[in-house]
Amino acid sequence: MTHSVYLMEMRPEDILLPTPAGLCCKPGGFHIDPTRVVERALITHAHSDHARAGHGAVLATQETLDMMRLRYGDNFAGATQAIRYGESVTMDGATVTFHPAGHVLGSAQIAVEANGLRIVASGDYKDVADPTCVPFELVPCDVFITEATFALPVFRHGDPDGEIAKLLRSVALFPERAHPVGAYSLGKAQRVIALLRKAGYTAPIYLHGAMEKITNYYVERGIALGELRLVRGAGKADLAGTITICPPSALTDLWTRRFPEPLAAFASGWMRVRARARQQGVTLPLVISDHADWDGLTATIAATGAGEIWVTHGQEDALVHWCRMRGLKARPLDIVGYGDEEEADEAASTDDEVS
Numbered sequence: 001m002t003h004s005v006y007l008m009e010m011r012p013e014d015i016l017l018p019t020p021a022g023l024c025c026k027p028g029g030f031h032i033d034p035t036r037v038v039e040r041a042l043i044t045h046a047h048s049d050h051a052r053a054g055h056g057a058v059l060a061t062q063e064t065l066d067m068m069r070l071r072y073g074d075n076f077a078g079a080t081q082a083i084r085y086g087e088s089v090t091m092d093g094a095t096v097t098f099h100p101a102g103h104v105l106g107s108a109q110i111a112v113e114a115n116g117l118r119i120v121a122s123g124d125y126k127d128v129a130d131p132t133c134v135p136f137e138l139v140p141c142d143v144f145i146t147e148a149t150f151a152l153p154v155f156r157h158g159d160p161d162g163e164i165a166k167l168l169r170s171v172a173l174f175p176e177r178a179h180p181v182g183a184y185s186l187g188k189a190q191r192v193i194a195l196l197r198k199a200g201y202t203a204p205i206y207l208h209g210a211m212e213k214i215t216n217y218y219v220e221r222g223i224a225l226g227e228l229r230l231v232r233g234a235g236k237a238d239l240a241g242t243i244t245i246c247p248p249s250a251l252t253d254l255w256t257r258r259f260p261e262p263l264a265a266f267a268s269g270w271m272r273v274r275a276r277a278r279q280q281g282v283t284l285p286l287v288i289s290d291h292a293d294w295d296g297l298t299a300t301i302a303a304t305g306a307g308e309i310w311v312t313h314g315q316e317d318a319l320v321h322w323c324r325m326r327g328l329k330a331r332p333l334d335i336v337g338y339g340d341e342e343e344a345d346e347a348a349s350t351d352d353e354v355s
């Protein structure tokens, strides 16, 4: 009798508790995307602020495990277990199911169920089509944990095909110039290439060395990216009229001297902010994001049917306010260590390029 009363009074925080190390599931004995080393970690995707090395055991999709291995080496975790989308695993007192998040290859939302309550930790997500990953799946739940990277009404990403068309127009207009395109090395780079191919661009696309490993992995997993060449080894004259995908930081570095009259582009949701584009020396800002924009975030939150929303990772306040205005319970989660993953990834990956 007392037991059932206890069950009825179970709060979401009894299932998933925000701690300094990340979201902790006490009944299941695991953390989701922990920012510190833990015994058992469930990882939503391979971006470096979510996927860290050194955990005792890691449960994630095969793609996430493979990309962690590519970045951190074979001993990135004590033990690993791969899980497919739609598959459920019981971990002590909780059941977890992974669902596509539409963010990057292998990215997952993690649904945690215990005592009839379902909490979905979405990691990072986007609700728009992306030729390089499985589309976002809406998972009805009681509590939805959402990112808030672009959670201000000013962020409306628009149509990525239109942005790619801008790039192709510039290439056609300036056949003597090179177009280095800044893009984060995991996800964005491969998506930009796939979008160029979708737009009918068939010329070889050049890659900065920092993009090589992850891009080859996407190709191995069956993502068609057409002919790719490394910039390393190409002569300056060969690069006239070409497109090169590189880490955003490379745009402002001596590295660009190898190109004839480089015209710098940058593919990011942040390119909506003109000052940011100017600051990074970008002539051609391309608004292409792997995160949901304001409309995407609010539409997704409403569609989950969740009565309670936990907001993390970015501009929490505006989204918490929006939820409360709609009569939803909402709170920011102040988990230290989720930052601009993309900048962190960049720092990690530019080290690879020495030439």
Ligand SMILES: [Zn+2]
Pocket (backbone or CB within 6 Å): 045, 047, 103, 124, 341
């Ligand atoms: Zn991410």
Ligand SMILES: [Zn+2]
Pocket (backbone or CB within 6 Å): 047, 049, 050, 123, 124, 313, 338, 341
């Ligand atoms: Zn993130």
